[in-house]
Amino acid sequence: MDALNEKYPRKLRQQLEQKWSFTEIVRLLSKSDIIGFDKTACLCYGYGMGSHLIHQDGDAIWLMWERNQREQRRREAMESAHGVREISDILTFAMLRALMLHKLHQVDTKPVTDLYTSHQPMLEEMHQIQEEWY
Numbered sequence: 670m671d672a673l674n675e676k677y678p679r680k681l682r683q684q685l686e687q688k689w690s691f692t693e694i695v696r697l698l699s700k701s702d703i704i705g706f707d708k709t710a711c712l713c714y715g716y717g718m719g720s721h722l723i724h725q726d727g728d729a730i731w732l733m734w735e736r737n738q739r740e741q742r743r744r745e746a747m748e749s750a751h752g753v754r755e756i757s758d759i760l761t762f763a764m765l766r767a768l769m770l771h772k773l774h775q776v777d778t779k780p781v782t783d784l785y786t787s788h789q790p791m792l793e794e795m796h797q798i799q800e801e802w803y
Contacts, residue, residue, distance in 0.1 A: 691716055698765070715758050750802035753795040760788070 677685075687693055736747060764785055771778045 715754065746798075746802045750799045753798045757792075757795060760792075 736744060739747065764781060767781045768778055770776075771781055
């Protein structure tokens with residue numbers, strides 16, 4: 670253990686951990702020239718909220734309590750928006766993985782971006798559900 674600590678001092682380990690942190694990866698992807706990566710910053714919110722829920726901290730407990738206090742129409746709108754958010758995140762991550770694989774293997778990314786474009790009507794419908802919640 671001492672040999673590892675000597676070879677990789679705390680400051681170096683922290684720099685490496687930061688470089689590979691979720692927020693740093695999202696920040697770098699948001700600067701990418703690939704279509705769609707400019708929207709990745711919104712993924713940080715979902716990651717943070719998921720962290721609250723996983724750790725069952727005070728924010729998570731407050732969120733659950735507050736949601737249960739809403740009137741039925743408002744609660745249903747929020748639940749629909751939450752579902753849309755889940756689907757949206759899944760689609761976004763799938764697109765990011767596909768784009769990165771295409772880029773890694775130096776394959777044309779147009780089929781992936783075309784697929785994204787073809788899903789615009791569904792994405793627009795999901796956006797309308799979110800707007801109703803707002």
